[in-house]
Amino acid sequence: MSVDIQLRFNSEAITEFSKAHSEPAWFLEKRLAGLKAAGELQLPVLEKTKIDKWNFDQFEPFHSADKVASVQDLDDLVKSQVDVDSVKTLLVQKNATTVFLSLDEELTKQGVIFTDLATALKEHGELVQKYLNTVVDYKEHKLTALHSAVVNGGLFLYVPKNVEVKVPLQAVYEVAGEHALVCPHVLIVAETNSKVTYVDTYVSGEGKNMVANSVVEVYVGAGASVQVASVRSLSEEVHDYSFRRATVDRDGKMEWILGEMNDGNTVANNTTILKGTASLAETKSISVGTGSQRQNLTSQVQHIGTHSESEMVSKAVMTDEAVSILNGITKIEKGAEKANGEQAENILMLSEKARGDANPILLIDEDDVKAGHAASVGRFSEESIYYLMSRGISRQQAERLIILGFLDPVVAEIPVEEVRNRLRQALERKLG
Structure with a gap:
């Protein structure tokens, strides 16, 4: 049986969406390659979590929504996520439509690019092509391949050399409707000695059998600093898959702050690659599991550069019959001398039927390093x-x-x- 027959969409629907948004030929080729790979690749193998019965491909990817002219015209669910009286830079995506986009003029004067992915492909195609999918390969597994095939939004954030963006840049992603999908690809590039904070929230409206499949790729240049904060509050009708990855050059810093507040089943993988000397990564995440929810949350750092440092802190609270798997992986490669990687996973149990597993993993191929881990699973x-x-x-x-x-x-x-x-x-x- 072909992939097209199994899925709720086919190559013709993908091609039609791509052409309607005037995407370049190379991007359409990438989409179709992703669709082909999705029919051949397996699902990711996750620690103590089977997702083959979850909804990962039964969606209709290109549900449209009405655009609005101002923040005040956004629906109440979205407006509850932002300060409508002061926000100047904001992207809002609902299903497959960027319904609102604004950028502070002062940032434009500094050369900052903050726009939806469709516009970036048309106006900054060469720059997007240079970085897209070079950290998250669409061939990694079935979920990344599906993402590449049906990506229906996202944004491109580019900060030039020596530019410091002092105000956090925000995005809100909403999924709503029967078999709806929100599938944004976020691409962030921070050039040498730049600084930026990006914050997004994920929410869901009414609907059933919905899916979120998102990818975030971050490039931190030499001496640059990037902070990404994300809060996901999707309903139990949404199966959520997120893959975030950053690569950091010398003296660069990457900071992740993550709140996994979904009510539905969740898979999240957050990885930082410390390539440069004295590069730094910090990851802080919290999650709360309720009902019969299943979560598999992985934080990972790969040390390549010498004198690189990482710190990961993951905290989870489990109630009812929820199950949460917290994986912390510190990998120090051969040659990463003087690297230092620390991690801690802590789970607080509120119910006899809830289950939480904390899995700290150290993989060390270099002698002259420091590394440590701590894990706890307990009750009040x-x-x-x-x-x-x-x-x-x-x-x-x-x-x-x-x-x-x-x-x-x-x-x-x-x-x-x-x-x-x-x-x-x-x-x-x-x-x-």
């Missing part, structure tokens, strides 16, 4: 509960305080106040 400290209750606080309130205190060191790092507040609200919602 009854002593802490008793102490708070002795101060007149109910047990339920005491539990909530402990949970929020457990997660807040990561929440506090979110660089945009509105997003930070929404993450705290998502925590309140998930914890009941």
Whole structure:
């Protein structure tokens, strides 16, 4: 049976979408190659998680939506994610349509590019082609191949040499409708000694059997600094697959701050490749599992450059019958002398039926390095509960305080106040 028959879309639909958006021929070729590879490749092999029964390909990829002229015209779900009175740079994508896009004129004068992927392919095609899919290969597995075939949006962010973007740049991605898909490809390039913060949120409206399949590629130049923060609050009707990857040149810094607040099944892989001397990576992530949700969350750093350093902190709270697998992988390659990699995975269990596995992994091929890991899976400290209750606080309130205190060191790092507040609200919602 052919791939076209198995799926809810075919090569003709992909070609039609590509031509309607005036995409260059090389990008359409990449799409069709991705479709072919999707029929040949296997799903990624995940630690203690089988996803072959999940919805990863039963979607209709090109649902359109109406564009709006101003932030005030966005739907309430999206407006709740941004400060509508002050935001100047914002991209909003709903299903397969960029419904709103704005860029501060001051950034344009500095040479910063912040635009949707379709526009970038037309106006900055050579630059996009230079970097696209050179860190996340579409042939890695079936999910990346599907992403390449039906990518229906995303953005291109380019920061020139020596430019510091002082205000975080924001994007909101929404999926809504029966068998809808949001499939953005985010490409960030920070040239030498530049600095930028990018923040996105993922939300879902009404609908069933929805899918999110996103890729983020980041290129951190020498001496550059990039911070990416992402909060995902998708419903249980959405199966979410995200693959984020960065490569960092000498003296560069990459920082990830991730809030996995989905109600549905989730796969996330976050990898940083420290290529340059004295390159640096920091990854902080939190997640909350509820109901019968399944999560497989991987943070990984590959040390290639000498004197490179990494720190990974992952925290999860598990309730009901939820299952969460936290994988931390530090790989220090031969020749990465004086590298230092530290990681910690901590899971707090709130239910007898919930399950959490913390898997710290160190892979070291060089002698002159430092590396360490810590992992814990446990329940409430009854002593802490008793102490708070002795101060007149109910047990339920005491539990909530402990949970929020457990997660807040990561929440506090979110660089945009509105997003930070929404993450705290998502925590309140998930914890009941």
